[in-house]
Amino acid sequence: MILTMMYFDVSSSPARRPRRAFTLVEMLIVVVILGIIANLSLAMLGSVETTKLRSAAELLEADLSLARVQSLAHSDDLRVIVIDQPNNRYYLTTAADTDTPLTNSVDKQPYIVKFGSGRAFKLGSVAISAYDFGDDNQLQFGQYGQLDQPDDATITLASGSRTLTITLDAATGEPTLGPIE
Template sequence: MHRRAFTLIEILICLVIISVVAALTVPFFGRDHADRAASGAALLRSDLRFAQLATMANPQDPVIVRFRSDGKGYWLARLTTPETPLVRSDTGAAWSEIMGSGRARSADHVTLATTGVSGATLRFTPLGSVHAPSGTPKVTLTAGGPGGAPASCSVTIDTSTGTSTLTVP
């Protein structure tokens, strides 16, 4: 009578394969929060650069960046109409970013906290520097949500050049 079963070697090979696959995939689960925060930061840096260049191109009516009081996003507007988002020329939609939706959908569960930004408004001068800074402008993006510990990164804006730097702890 022959019993059909796995040998010890076959079981050990399966365990080794499962262990290798698990070891390769586990680090990706923890990176999700960090990736979402970095995604939101990349979008913010792009929009900051646009606001800076648009202000330099049309200094009579600068483009400003307004941060939502609830920390869920921001919008770009003209200084003369700060509560009305610009209309994007490529999509015709309002230039308003809410983390987790639209262009910022990959930044789900990300919140923004500003320091060195007066009145939740960031404005550039015609030469590209930050207008009337109240310190070094910095936006900290924190990704939370289900699974894993929260992760954060920050975007710091140089007051004299207006360039932004991403810092990931």
């Protein structure tokens, strides 16, 4: 007696055929995941602009504080912050010569801060949108740190649709960062 082995080709049976397409449920899951990723990406983009705006304001606040402290230390040659809004920059100078920026003691370069270059090179999307120094573009600190004007001074920075205002107290010269709006 000869035994014959019979085998069946299971690959041709309808139940075992390989799938060649995605199901509707799989497609819906992918679309939902892509939607979540896109939503998070858009939220992070807004966060980047807010971070740049906050960083620019903190840089300006530090420079304003430096000018104030240097005026306290150099009461014979008071410090001035000059805003050059058309060129989106500001610089630190002396009351005796407001056209010549001071030399930065760290890098030995003129103390000019332009958003988008130098030490503020990553802040190119930030702009000086407004300022109120009374009737000019110069803010002088007195020998006790006070401002050269009777009213508080303000500087507003903008990035995209967001703004942040720095207010300087007229009596003390202390800068205060406002909320991002």
